Amino acid sequence: MKALFIDVSYKTKGSKPVLTLIFKRKRFFRIHDSSFEPYFYLHSEDVYEAKKAIEQLIVEEKGMVVKAKRVEKVNKILAGKEKEMLRIVCNHPQEVPILREEIKKFGTTYEHNIPFTRRYIIDTGLAPLNTIEFEREGKELKKIIKIHDTPTPKFNTLVFDIETYNPQGAPRPAKDPVIMISYAGETSGVFTTKKIDRPFVHFCSSEKEMIEKFCELIKKKDIEIIMGYNSSQFDLPYLKERASVLKTKLALGRDDSSFTLHRRGLITKAKIKGRIHIDLFHIIRFLATIGALKTFQYTLTEVYSEITGKKKKIVPKLEIWKYWDENLKCGELADYSLNDSVAEKELADQLLPMEFEISKLSKVPLFEICGSSTGTIVEQLLMNRAHWENMIVPNQPKEEEINARVASPAVGAFVKMPEPGIYDKLVVFDFRSLYPSIIISHNIDPFTLNCSCCEKDAFVSPVGHRFCRKKRGLIPTVLEELLQKRSEIKKRMKSLKPGTDEYLQLDARQQALKITANSFYGYLLYPRSRWYSKEAGESTTAWGRHYIQETMKKAEEAGFKVLYGDTDSLMLLLGDKKKKDALEFVAKINSELPEKMELELEGYYTRGVFVSKKGGEKGEEKGAKKKYAMISEDGRIKIRGFELVRRDWAGVAKQVQKQVLEAILKEGSKEKALKIVTDKIDELRAGKTPLEELVIYTQLKKSPGKYEINSPELAAAKKAMNAGMPIEVGSLISFIISRKGSSISDKAMPAELAKDYDAGYYIEHQVIPAVLKILKELGVKKEDLLLGGKQSSLGDWH
DNA sequence: GCGAGCAGCGTACCT
């Protein structure tokens, strides 16, 4: 039969492990496999002696007698070399750690901590969300015939969101009821305990009935994927506690169980039996950490508007209870509640296809892979592939080793120091997938390092490490395939109409491939990596520095002036040269680069601003790296690093800086820029600036007690805590510098409690520093800003 | 005892 593979779990029957595979055809169903055996490997100096000893070995643990089921001699590739090793087959997964503890005295054990269900997927080649063709006998799996990569079908999905009564600010689950449960899927609606005149409202006579009706809906609709926003931390635990207070069950699972919490590193996931629960917030956090998404705060409201470009209905969190109490406003609250679920559904529709593809690629079931780190994705992909290649998976490093790795970081990228100034006619080039292409071109891998076969002919990195030229490494092989697949997909997409099902799925797949390919270099230097190699990692960056610097040299030789460059990009001054010359230059560079590497022309810019670093007053001014603004030919402004892109600067300073940059880039008008600044300073002095423009946002990365020194955000956080506001690790502190106090920290007040502002601070520490660094390039001095707008005419800066 | 100068902490950014 053919069915879509979803997930696998195992339990013990008798004393044997039995795997339960979840498949989907029309509905989810289960098939068992009781034939799969757990095992691990041993590398020993004396294979024969070790085998004999292990076969005799009997371990008694907590009254259990544990021994190996069988011991097999196998040939495997360990750290790039063929070795005879032992495969120790066990009776039960739980016996693996017990036997391993005894057996490690014979040598080094491998693959002893791969979870049994992962082991099963790796060894069978089963890929989640692919169609599996198999034979069965009743409920037992007999044989896997083929695995088909078919388009992902539609799932029965439901998004939900709850509203809680919160007269005290934060809702207390022991006392404060859930007042609304909204959902969106095929249809959408709101369960609530008030008779609200809206067509989508389902009236429930009590909170208890509301929870029960919601669970019934999930059961009746046979929901396969259930989602929420921060549902694992808020909605689900809250519902569970309410259910227990109300003496009812939160029957979300197929067996009427509620959910279980699973900690994976820093995130906690809620698992619902027989369904796939996905917390969209985890996906958002993942996208934020890889830099694919950047918002000020990661609230549903902000994320929704960033991703869809649309605004969501808003009811201030602290006023929800008031809306509820005021009968006339209940309708609005219901609209809001429904809108939350509908918005989350839209997010899910956009985000899930990529998660599906990451799951297929890494072969990790959807529930497990959703929101996991790039390290996990790369690692799982490599583990699967290592198995096919008959390679032993390297062990995870011990704490000690991790610390040693952290203590000795590798040298990274090259960044050129720019000459501060305002420039016209720029051209920007980028290396396409710089690090992946370097890894592929030079066969960089932990186990191609210092091979014995290419003594004279190896790839030698600029830092002196040698990589084999004959045998391909695992990492370059996998990486090359990923890039190859991605370019094929991109080619196919060109022949399709955007928006079709096939196009969207291909787009999701190319995103997954890109994210994964871009994570390999990081994984080489990730301290907890199984494939860590400082030599490989630092060779990658060394070649990166080499190519960018060589390209800069060649650009100078070709008569361009190199303004700036960072890692894989370079910015040239076109000067008297034409676009044709830029194209010729890129073609020449590409003819000299290794085949898999490529320099691309990113675009032409009509004007760009570089500023000097702060503090470099005396002696020569040094240009600030990672800080510039440019305007492209078609009028698009690109701003990097300036205060205005940072959340820890006040809105006033950011707005003024933005206007100044725009005035310079678009119009070249110094007068206009000056006027903007002096007007704002006047407004600040007069005390007329609205407090919202003065809020500074800073995240507390540690818990408030763990700081060595005081800081404005910490001081503000403590004041907020005293006022009863919840502050914890990761809280985003919003504060305003008020008039009361001596140090800046003393003056920092939580935005919610601030009544006034310190004009002097905002003028001297926010607005002036933000704009002066730019206006300095036009000859403006600090006094010019403080004295007002009587200025000389625009000088020529060219 | 006091202010200037500076190191180091801490955060957020860039590629």
Next chain:
DNA sequence: ACAGGTACGCTGCTCGCG
């Protein structure tokens, strides 16, 4: 809990001066 490179504000210490 993917990497390293960078800017920069603020605190709190050291140091020179008196």
